[in-house]
Amino acid sequence: xxxxxxxxxxxxxxxxxxxxxxxxxxxxxxxxxxxxxxxxxxxxxxxxxxxxxxxxxxxxxxxxxxxxxxxxxxxxxxxxxxxxxxxxxxxxxxxxxxxxxxxxxxxxxxxxxxxxxxxxxxxxxxxxxxxxxxxxxxxxxxxxxxxxxxxxxxxxxxxxxxxxxxxxxxxxxxxxxxxxxxxxxxxxxxxxxxxxxxxxxxxxxxxxxxxxxxxxxxxxxxxxxxxxxxxxxxxxxxxxxxxxxxxxxxxxxxxxxxxxxxxxxxxxxxxxxxxxxxxxxxxxxxxxxxxxxxxxxxxxxxxxxxxxxxxxxxxxxxxxxxxxxxxxxxxxxxxxxxxxxxxxxxxxxxxxxxxxxxxxxxxxxxxxxxxxxxxxxxx
Amino acid sequence: xxxxxxxxxxxxxxxxxxxxxxxxxxxxxxxxxxxxxxxxxxxxxxxxxxxxxxxxxxxxxxxxxxxxxxxxxxxxxxxxxxxxxxxxxxxxxxxxxxxxxxxxxxxxxxxxxxxxxxxxxxxxxxxxxxxxxxxxxxxxxxxxxxxxxxxxxxxxxxxxxxxxxxxxxxxxxxxxxxxxxxxxxxxxxxxxxxxxxxxxxxxxxxxxxxxxxxxxxxxxxxxxxxxxxxxxxxxxxxxxxxxxxxxxxxxxxxxxxxxxxxxxxxxxxxxxxxxxxxxxxxxxxxxxxxxxxxxxxxxxxxxxxxxxxxxxxxxxxxxxxxxxxxxxxxxxxxxxxxxxxxxxxxxxxxxxxxxxxxxxxxxxxxxxxxxxxxxxxxxxxxxxxxxxxxxxxxxxxxxxxxxxxxxxxxxxxxxxxxxxxxxxxxxxxxxxxxxxxxxxxxxxxxxxxxxxxxxxxxxxxxxxxxxxxxxxxxxxxxxxxxxxxxxxxxxxxxxxxxxxxxxxxxxxxxxxxxxxxxxxxxxxxxxxxxxxxxxxxxxxxxxxxxxxxxxxxxxxxxxxxxxxxxxxxxxxx
Numbered sequence: 001x002x003x004x005x006x007x008x009x010x011x012x013x014x015x016x017x018x019x020x021x022x023x024x025x026x027x028x029x030x031x032x033x034x035x036x037x038x039x040x041x042x043x044x045x046x047x048x049x050x051x052x053x054x055x056x057x058x059x060x061x062x063x064x065x066x067x068x069x070x071x072x073x074x075x076x077x078x079x080x081x082x083x084x085x086x087x088x089x090x091x092x093x094x095x096x097x098x099x100x101x102x103x104x105x106x107x108x109x110x111x112x113x114x115x116x117x118x119x120x121x122x123x124x125x126x127x128x129x130x131x132x133x134x135x136x137x138x139x140x141x142x143x144x145x146x147x148x149x150x151x152x153x154x155x156x157x158x159x160x161x162x163x164x165x166x167x168x169x170x171x172x173x174x175x176x177x178x179x180x181x182x183x184x185x186x187x188x189x190x191x192x193x194x195x196x197x198x199x200x201x202x203x204x205x206x207x208x209x210x211x212x213x214x215x216x217x218x219x220x221x222x223x224x225x226x227x228x229x230x231x232x233x234x235x236x237x238x239x240x241x242x243x244x245x246x247x248x249x250x251x252x253x254x255x256x257x258x259x260x261x262x263x264x265x266x267x268x269x270x271x272x273x274x275x276x277x278x279x280x281x282x283x284x285x286x287x288x289x290x291x292x293x294x295x296x297x298x299x300x301x302x303x304x305x306x307x308x309x310x311x312x313x314x315x316x317x318x319x320x321x322x323x324x325x326x327x328x329x330x331x332x333x334x335x336x337x338x339x340x341x342x343x344x345x346x347x348x349x350x351x352x353x354x355x356x357x358x359x360x361x362x363x364x365x366x367x368x369x370x371x372x373x374x375x376x377x378x379x
Numbered sequence: 380x381x382x383x384x385x386x387x388x389x390x391x392x393x394x395x396x397x398x399x400x401x402x403x404x405x406x407x408x409x410x411x412x413x414x415x416x417x418x419x420x421x422x423x424x425x426x427x428x429x430x431x432x433x434x435x436x437x438x439x440x441x442x443x444x445x446x447x448x449x450x451x452x453x454x455x456x457x458x459x460x461x462x463x464x465x466x467x468x469x470x471x472x473x474x475x476x477x478x479x480x481x482x483x484x485x486x487x488x489x490x491x492x493x494x495x496x497x498x499x500x501x502x503x504x505x506x507x508x509x510x511x512x513x514x515x516x517x518x519x520x521x522x523x524x525x526x527x528x529x530x531x532x533x534x535x536x537x538x539x540x541x542x543x544x545x546x547x548x549x550x551x552x553x554x555x556x557x558x559x560x561x562x563x564x565x566x567x568x569x570x571x572x573x574x575x576x577x578x579x580x581x582x583x584x585x586x587x588x589x590x591x592x593x594x595x596x597x598x599x600x601x602x603x604x605x606x607x608x609x610x611x612x613x614x615x616x617x618x619x620x621x622x623x624x625x626x627x628x629x630x631x632x633x634x635x636x637x638x639x640x641x642x643x644x645x646x647x648x649x650x651x652x653x654x655x656x657x658x659x660x661x662x663x664x665x666x667x668x669x670x671x672x673x674x675x676x677x678x679x680x681x682x683x684x685x686x687x688x689x690x691x692x693x694x695x696x697x698x699x700x701x702x703x704x705x706x707x708x709x710x711x712x713x714x715x716x717x718x719x720x721x722x723x724x725x726x727x728x729x730x731x732x733x734x735x736x737x738x739x740x741x742x743x744x745x746x747x748x749x750x751x752x753x754x755x756x757x758x759x760x761x762x763x764x765x766x767x768x769x770x771x772x773x774x775x776x777x778x779x780x781x782x783x784x785x786x787x788x789x790x791x792x793x794x795x796x797x798x799x800x801x802x803x804x805x806x807x808x809x810x811x812x813x814x815x816x817x818x819x820x821x822x823x824x825x826x827x828x829x830x831x832x833x834x835x836x837x838x839x840x841x842x843x844x845x846x847x848x849x850x851x852x853x854x855x856x857x858x859x860x861x862x863x864x865x866x867x868x869x870x871x872x873x874x875x876x877x878x879x880x881x882x883x884x885x886x887x888x889x890x891x892x893x894x895x896x897x898x899x900x901x902x903x904x905x906x907x908x909x910x911x912x913x914x915x916x917x918x919x920x921x922x923x924x925x926x927x928x929x930x931x932x933x934x935x936x937x938x939x940x941x942x943x944x945x946x947x948x949x950x951x952x
Contacts, residue, residue: 216787248723337696340692344686366664
């Protein structure tokens, strides 16, 4: 099982190394020496010096794709992902079909929690090279984080027949199926994992399945076991936190979300839920940071935008809340809570007519929701 | 005397400081000390009645909703009696043995005697709650018993007996068809000197076929979440003054606002002299009905403003499961604040009045939100339990789902009672310092307050679902002084609901409004106990009687540490 987790981890955490196939034809001799020196420094691990050397070289030869890419890699190595993104993008402008650079750009986006942008780049990479497993798996991971479960299923299902024993694939696909409420097919994959024996992955999938079925106490048992078996498994603390939350243990849930974020800072659920907990505890600055991170992972997510808007409302930034809620209700017109809050904002701003209009929308949406209740079956 | 007393207190404070932190100024229930609230067992009180919740494998929702309870002085002897509401036969329940409500007469010695049969108030339908008040101004409190099924209006005959006058009064079965009535409140909405009646209507439970929420993972039926049921309109009845009532909610916002009402309190939100209504709804927004006075045709206009007032939804824009409510000027600024209890994970709300028909939730600041995160609240009441002059808060809790323990680690079916004491303008959770009863758990529903032993310290009665009621005797504030006031209207309604009291003791001025309703399914001692703190003398007391007189009367040289009766226009008696 360790190998399984390692395989998954490998797919998700590519490392950036300098490209060494230097074209000697392009730069002038003096520039060439500068570039050689930069690569040597880079390979020797002196990243700050390599970065300076690349920059010096690029002043003379600003259009060299390899140098731009290597500079991006050096900056990424130093954790300067935003700067790396700038260099990768310059390289891709010159050479749009450079697959390694595109994957590295995607990784930089991933590292900076810009998951949707990472997915965008990886989609292009997979289109360009449909057999690139690293890109496929990384894209699948991004799509999972974006809640695009169907995309993951579409991406990985074709590979399942060819690699039925690929544990990373089975796990990612199984997770997507279960999250998409395709329980029967998901359960088959869970069973396949379970045949391999006790594992954190199997427990996580079982717990997720039970969460979907609203069997929270049972889910909690599986997820606790998953945490014990492999606390490094992506999402394991996130789901454990959700199970704790639904069974009423908010303090432990907050701890679980924090632990998830220690190893997996891009986890959307943990950022969102932790933000909600902070907000309930009136720790508004911390709530805002958590929501900002969640929004960075899933830009435009209505739930996070709503949380940020109500945070503005609670902290007295009524005008900002108003702008956010107006946009949100335009984008998601059936979001009843957003209409409630927008009505509240209008009333606070003494815009009674607007408030009354939103109130009417709330009443209408609630009436529709009530009418659409499945209702209990008559005895 | 005062010096010795002071030294004694200092020692007590010193001892308390080691263990109780903030509770420095309050007597602490320690070893050997009397608890703040003491549970009086049935063998002592004589109250052996037990609620039958009609629990069945089918889990019909009414089973988990009751019972209500009341403190009332039905025989006008100056001692609080007790009324307890039971379930009963209905379309889904045929009891194997007779089930009845109970009226317990206060024997004035800490015990009670069951006089239900003699008084003629056994109920007979699937009872929910009770609202007690003198609707016909004859000096004797009457009873309105709400129900899943036909509610009952019991008129107090003044001789220890009651008569079911529901049909005669225009409050018969037909007018309540399709309504499952829960909390009710008597109040004079049109200031004509007679108490009118507002009745909360819960969900539309369908016809005799009922609704079932299927098997859960335990392989059993479970109580439907009220969300699946259709909402209904609550009902307002005008007291015609001749023993009859007319429904007057038609065409008003009260009729238009479809809800799932469980709790109601009548108060004056905007200090305009007209009683408004705050209604807690389950799974839909709460309602705040503002009484705008008569229109050109003389009909009272009601405006539902909960959303604009910011008391309809949670701060996250969600409709919660509102159950118990209350209103009081808890912070003493002269404006009525509101409280609503919700189900677990939703937290309860304490709404501070912004004085402009809007409110701000200050539950977190007052430790209420944190303490109630995992609780489901029903009966509750603001009152000054230690007579220090500031209002405190008592909460009765219990989860509606009797199987919740099977699928939740932290939420339980039986839950603890909570007591909050007000210190320096803030409520503080003092439950764990207030007696062993706060370490126990109950399936609590209704809660009524009243001073059953006339010692000036307000006691508490809790109705438990499927169990015996809990009577709590209050021992706190032994060193504080008080004045108990029974207000008797002559021009205004006899119970003086809507009166405003202002008093001064040692130069500290306080005010209180005599609201009515509040809590859940329950009714309270109509008397007001004014806490004077250490002041051994009342400087003055002012009563502003409700309309139609609206007169203000001022009294000085009043006694303390006893109950008095003040009659409108006639003074003390």
